[in-house]
Amino acid sequence: xxxxxxxxxxxxxxxxxxxxxxxxxxxxxxxxxxxxxxxxxxxxxxxxxxxxxxxxxxxxxxxxxxxxxxxxxxxxxxxxxxxxxxxxxxxxxxxxxxxxxxxxxxxxxxxxxxxxxxxxxxxxxxxxxxxxxxxxxxxxxxxxxxxxxxxxxxxxxxxxxxxxxxxxxxxxxxxxxxxxxxxxxxxxxxxxxxxxxxxxxxxxxxxxxxxxxxxxxxxxxxxxxxxxxxxxxxxxxxxxxxxxxxxxxxxxxxxxxxxxxxxxxxxxxxxxxxxxxxxxxxxxxxxxxxxxxxxxxxxxxxxxxxxxxxxxxxxxxxxxxxxxxxxxxxxxxxxxxxxxxxxxxxxxxxxxxxxxxxxxxxxxxxxxxxxxxxxxxxxxxxxxxxxxx
Numbered sequence: 001x002x003x004x005x006x007x008x009x010x011x012x013x014x015x016x017x018x019x020x021x022x023x024x025x026x027x028x029x030x031x032x033x034x035x036x037x038x039x040x041x042x043x044x045x046x047x048x049x050x051x052x053x054x055x056x057x058x059x060x061x062x063x064x065x066x067x068x069x070x071x072x073x074x075x076x077x078x079x080x081x082x083x084x085x086x087x088x089x090x091x092x093x094x095x096x097x098x099x100x101x102x103x104x105x106x107x108x109x110x111x112x113x114x115x116x117x118x119x120x121x122x123x124x125x126x127x128x129x130x131x132x133x134x135x136x137x138x139x140x141x142x143x144x145x146x147x148x149x150x151x152x153x154x155x156x157x158x159x160x161x162x163x164x165x166x167x168x169x170x171x172x173x174x175x176x177x178x179x180x181x182x183x184x185x186x187x188x189x190x191x192x193x194x195x196x197x198x199x200x201x202x203x204x205x206x207x208x209x210x211x212x213x214x215x216x217x218x219x220x221x222x223x224x225x226x227x228x229x230x231x232x233x234x235x236x237x238x239x240x241x242x243x244x245x246x247x248x249x250x251x252x253x254x255x256x257x258x259x260x261x262x263x264x265x266x267x268x269x270x271x272x273x274x275x276x277x278x279x280x281x282x283x284x285x286x287x288x289x290x291x292x293x294x295x296x297x298x299x300x301x302x303x304x305x306x307x308x309x310x311x312x313x314x315x316x317x318x319x320x321x322x323x324x325x326x327x328x329x330x331x332x333x334x335x336x337x338x339x340x341x342x343x344x345x346x347x348x349x350x351x352x353x354x355x356x357x358x359x360x361x362x363x364x365x366x367x368x369x370x371x372x373x374x375x376x377x378x379x380x381x382x383x384x385x386x387x388x389x
Contacts, residue, residue: 008134011075012126014177015119016138018082021174022115023142025089025108027254028149028167029054030229030349031247032092035153035163040098044361048353051229051345053102057109058116058342065117074122077114079181084111086175093164093171112174117338139316143261147254150232154247206326210333212382213322214340219375220314221344223284223368227253227311229349230361231291231304237361239297249301256287256308264313273317277379280317281372283310288368314375315341321382 033050036042042050069077085108092104123134149166157163231253235246260283264276271279287307291300319337326333348367355364 008137009126012123012134015078015115015122015126016134016141018078018115018174018177019119019138020142020145021170021177022081022085022112024145024149024170025085025112025167025174026054027146027228028153028170029105030225031150031153031232031250032163032167033229034232034243034247035157036098036101040096040101042098044353044356045350046098048229048350050098050102050105051225052347052350053105054109055342055345055347057106057111058113059339059346060110060342061113061117062336062339062342065114069118074118075181077118078122079178081112081114081118082174082178082181084108084178085115086171086173086178088112089167089171089174093167140258140262143254143258147251147258150228150250150254151248154244157247158244206329206333206336209325209382209385210322210327210336212378212385213318213325214336216318216375216378216382217315217322217337217340218344219371219378220311220318221341222348222371223288223375224257224311224315225345226349226352226365226368226371227304227307230352230356230365233356234291234361234365235297235300239295239300241297241301249304252301253304253308253311256305256310257312260309260312261316263309264317268313268317268320273321274383276313277317280310280313281376283307284314285369285372286310288372292362292365292368325382 029051033042033047036050037047088104088107088109088111090104091107092101095101095104119138120135123138127134152166153163156166228250231250232246235241235249236243239246241249260280264280268276284307287303287305287310290303290306292303294300294303322337323333348371352364352367355367
């Protein structure tokens with residue numbers, strides 16, 4: 001029987017777009033705080049609190065969002081998330097105090113994360129047996145938008161209009177989509193009624209191997225977001241690259257991640273997850289050494305690209321391994337994986353900022369090889385646990 005071709009409905013394409021807008025603003029938080037630092041006279045620690053404010057919202061939704069989504073339909077939640085993303089972005093650009101800018105980022109991270117939490121379920125409904133393809137496509141588009149964020153912020157910051165326009169355009173688009181969804185009652189679909197299997201799953205416990213790989217996910221996200229949020233500062237303070245150019249240079253890291261995810265997705269079946277992870281860690285470390293240790297700006301910038309190629313597959317591959325190790329508790333494992341991302345984005349850039357305040361930005365970046373070393377140890381432990389099982 002001939003295999004059916006994937007059908008990308010208007011709803012599927014819409015959730016692709018809304019997710020991409022969310023990821024753009026998530027990745028814009030780091031570059032934005034560099035300009036807020038000058039405007040509001042923020043320390044590195046206070047800047048880190050700004051990026052952590054977005055992640056704190058992610059953690060809240062990762063912990064308690066499932067209780068909410070059982071009670072409201074998915075598209076209504078997406079509409080609320082899009083409006084919250086737009087409202088938080090508007091508050092951020094209007095803020096003239098750190099309290100208001102923190103509030104704007106927290107609103108985006110909390111209400112906006114409704115989108116992140118629900119997009120897999122919506123794509124699963126819309127694309128059925130092709131849901132995996134839909135999720136992959138949505139993430140590739142999101143990676144492209146993520147790479148655009150520092151470029152757009154640096155570009156507009158160098159013009160008379162200022163960096164805020166790079167946020168207003170995207171936050172405004174998200175808000176308008178949310179308002180549109182509120183006017184389309186026929187778009188709303190009821191929440192999935194939990195069946196007996198789901199209720200039992202909610203009471204079950206994930207195996208120890210899953211939690212070891214959960215730590216690997218935290219470490220993977222650590223090296224990703226510490227680079228995204230603080231890479232431009234390093235280029236400016238240590239390598240002497242101009243403010244706006246340093247912000248735009250971070251897009252090379254994200255471009256590397258786009259290329260790395262496309263390539264690694266094709267190599268996983270051929271090489272296996274273990275070899276892909278090993279090559280990824282080697283590439284990531286090589287890129288970091290080029291970025292951190294070589295005293296030439298061009299090499300540091302090239303190091304961002306190489307590092308992005310390596311980092312790209314760390315989280316997706318560890319996520320796939322953790323889901324496989326969940327003993328069939330895939331929904332519960334997926335929820336806890338979102339929590340891992342939130343915790344890493346919440347705490348690790350903040351830790352790097354505190355270290356930068358006390359030791360300087362260059363020694364603070366040594367948190368990266370420490371994270372890579374711990375990742376190697378955690379993956380070795382996971383391999384041993386699989387062999388003993």
